[in-house]
Amino acid sequence: MDPQEAAALMAATSRQARSALAIRLPLVYLPWGAAWLIGLGAMWLSVRDQRPYQGPPAAAVVVLVILLLAAVGVTMVVVTRATRGVHGPSAVQGRIYGLSWPIGFAALFGIEGALSQHGASGQVLGIVAGAGPILVTGLIYVLGAAIWLDWSMFWLGAWLAVVAAAGAWAGPVSLLLIGALAGGGGFLAMAGFLALRHRP
Amino acid sequence: MTEPPPELDPVIHVPARLRIVVILAALPVSDSISFSRLQELLGLTAGNLITHLRKLQEAGYVTSVKSRQGGAARTAVSLTHAGRAALQQYSATLRQLLDQAG
Numbered sequence: 133m134d135p136q137e138a139a140a141l142m143a144a145t146s147r148q149a150r151s152a153l154a155i156r157l158p159l160v161y162l163p164w165g166a167a168w169l170i171g172l173g174a175m176w177l178s179v180r181d182q183r184p185y186q187g188p189p190a191a192a193v194v195v196l197v198i199l200l201l202a203a204v205g206v207t208m209v210v211v212t213r214a215t216r217g218v219h220g221p222s223a224v225q226g227r228i229y230g231l232s233w234p235i236g237f238a239a240l241f242g243i244e245g246a247l248s249q250h251g252a253s254g255q256v257l258g259i260v261a262g263a264g265p266i267l268v269t270g271l272i273y274v275l276g277a278a279i280w281l282d283w284s285m286f287w288l289g290a291w292l293a294v295v296a297a298a299g300a301w302a303g304p305v306s307l308l309l310i311g312a313l314a315g316g317g318g319f320l321a322m323a324g325f326l327a328l329r330h331r332p
Numbered sequence: 333m334t335e336p337p338p339e340l341d342p343v344i345h346v347p348a349r350l351r352i353v354v355i356l357a358a359l360p361v362s363d364s365i366s367f368s369r370l371q372e373l374l375g376l377t378a379g380n381l382i383t384h385l386r387k388l389q390e391a392g393y394v395t396s397v398k399s400r401q402g403g404a405a406r407t408a409v410s411l412t413h414a415g416r417a418a419l420q421q422y423s424a425t426l427r428q429l430l431d432q433a434g
């Protein structure tokens with residue numbers, strides 16, 4: 133092995149290792165973007181003609197939940213394929229980050245239950261149920277950005293927080309459309325941006 | 333008078349071992365990788381990988397820790413600080429040699 137061959141082997145192996153061990157974020161953003169765009173979009177279609185506002189029918193909620201669960205499944209496959217066999221501090225960081233999702237959403241559903249119990253109107257519940265998940269997701273993305281020093285996660289998370297607040301002001305019906313287009317669209321735009329930038 | 337050309341670390345300067353060290357260096361510091369995943373990334377036979385890992389271990393560049401989880405033995409391999417430094421040195425020497433060659 134002469135120095136040229138050694139240098140070429142190092143470069144090729146380093147590329148191989150990076151691509152095998154790195155989590156492909158566009159493959160994570162894509163299913164989330166699609167789930168939000170389609171799920172929240174369908175929910176918006178189901179409530180936009182309601183006079184007065186009554187809240188989304190069960191079918192629309194079920195569609196959104198199924199799409200979100202599918203996104204969770206795709207994320208787990210992408211993450212497991214990259215991190216299989218890797219142990220140590222990074223695995224613990226990943227596990228704690230993973231736990232932030234059920235913790236955040238369980239607390240949010242608890243709060244929604246409390247609001248409903250204490251006489252919150254359908255309008256208010258619609259706003260909390262729509263904007264809450266967008267805000268929780270946004271904050272968890274900002275947390276992920278801090279763990280993995282990834283600015284795409286930071287900007288996506290910050291954007292989702294803005295979408296949640298702006299959407300809440302728009303009311304329970306328009307909030308769903310804003311969440312679908314700006315939230316789901318934000319994921320898809322970031323996936324596209326990263327895919328184009330990393331194209332060899 | 334010309335200086336003798338710098339020498340490449342013979343422990344690392346073997347294709348299989350160079351690849352092992354580069355892959356381990358791609359992991360975050362103090363992370364380890366399972367023997368089987370490492371074997372899969374390298375495409376080496378288990379026996380071959382064990383031989384090369386032993387050489388790297390004897391030089392103090394790599395540690396491997398055996399653990400038992402639910403009855404199955406698992407070996408986790410990681411790069412030591414000395415190993416990371418040796419790869420940096422190797423890479424610097426390589427650049428020097430390539431520069432000299434012109």
